[in-house]
Amino acid sequence: MGDAVLFQPDEINAGGESGAGEGTGVIEKLLPRRSYLSRPPVANIEQIVLVMALKDPSPDWQLAGRILLQAGREGLKVLCCLNKVDLVDKAEKNSVSAMLEPFPYPLLFTSAERGVGIAHLRETLQGRTTVFAGPSGAGKSSLLNAVQPDLALKTGKVSDKIGRGRHITRHAELLPLRPAGFVVDTPGFSRLSLAGLKSDQLAGLFPEFASHLGRCTFRDCSHIHEPGCAVRDAVTAGEISDCRYRQYRFFWKELIAEER
Ligand SMILES: Nc1nc2c(ncn2[C@@H]2O[C@H](COP(=O)(O)OP(=O)(O)OP(=O)(O)O)[C@@H](O)[C@H]2O)c(=O)[nH]1
Ligand SMILES: [Mg+2]
Ligand SMILES: [Zn+2]
Structure with a gap:
């Protein structure tokens, strides 16, 4: 597609x-092809809107990290929508902001239900080809309906029992936007492999590491255990968020295990 x-x-x-x-x-x-995403299988996308609900279902940061890595490999622009902001109070919202800070991608709090952030989202989509990705039930189709109501995409309630979406969108669909642009609504997914990525490529896909790379004592520093690591120093100094660094370590171990 x-x-x-x-x-x-x-x-x-x-x-x-x-x-x-x-x-x-x-x-x-x-x-x-200028870009090709394997999941969803879509070519020539310029940007990706990653949609996570703040609640119902609660955010899956590991999945978010995987999607962001895939976006980086394809050179896509990124917008992260934290949706259903109407379901959390100010304190919860602030604690999420604080946890992510400093976050190297544009972050937008949205509510498809209340129209929060929709004008900004609409503007970001204008004239571009964008794919929406994220777990089932996060509100991808709902956000698109809020941006352009005549898309009339089917949406579905999140299951109370298991707190997950019901996979309402079944197939990726390329939709025209007015006055210009396309958007691909996709089925939610919860797993994404990093297949084909090498452990030594990982740091280059964390944009906030960029200004520190090359300043480590060892040229081939893995930023995991070596002394004189500029990346870890930046984490200590609060220039790189602790949760993003922990995610780096988690994915690095996964890739190393695959390489063995
Ligand atoms: N309270 C609240 N509910 C929302 C919001 N956005 C979406 N929902 C609800 O969340 C449920 C799931 O929304 P969908 O738009 O179907 O989610 P999706 O991400 O497209 O899910 P899949 O198609 O299964 O991948 C629906 O019941 C929506 O009404 C929001 O901002 N606030
Ligand atoms: Mg959907
Ligand atoms: Zn290092």
């Missing part, structure tokens, strides 16, 4: 008032 092609309209149909033909013809060539 989302591939650009070179399309030769059938001669018999070409012309007409719009000059665009009747839509029949031959796909001559698949043009090179």
Whole structure:
């Protein structure tokens, strides 16, 4: 989905008032992909909106981290929506902000229900091709309906019993936005592998590490246990958030285990 092609309209149909033909013809060539996401399988995406609910279902930061790594590998712009802000009080919201600080991606608190953050979201989507990703029940389809009500996407209640979404969106769908742009609504998922990523590539996918890399004592520093590690010094100094660093360590161990 989302591939650009070179399309030769059938001669018999070409012309007409719009000059665009009747839509029949031959796909001559698949043009090179600017980006390709494996999950969801969509090509030529420019940006990703990562949607996490603050509650019902509660945020899965590990999944968020995996999605952000995938976005980084594909060179996608990122917007993180923390949705259902209407379900938490100010103190809860502030504690999430504090935990993430400093966060290296734009963060937007939203409520599809109350219209919070929707104007900003709409503006971010304008004229671009964006994919929405995140767990089932986080509110991806609801946010898109709030941005453009005539999309009329199906949404569904989160299960009270297990506190998870019910996988309402079944297939990724490419939807046109007005006046310009496309958005792909996708089915929620809860697992994402880091397959193909090497442990020594990981640090480069944490944007907030960038200014510290190359300043470690050891050139091939893994930023896990070596002395004189500039990344760990930055964590101690509060320039890199502790929870992001812990996530780095967690993923690094996972990748090392796969490499053995
Ligand atoms: N209170 C509140 N409920 C919301 C908000 N956004 C979505 N919901 C509700 O959350 C439930 C799930 O929303 P969906 O939009 O279907 O979630 P989804 O992320 O598209 O889920 P899948 O399609 O299963 O991946 C629905 O009952 C929505 O009404 C919000 O901002 N606040
Ligand atoms: Mg949906
Ligand atoms: Zn280091």
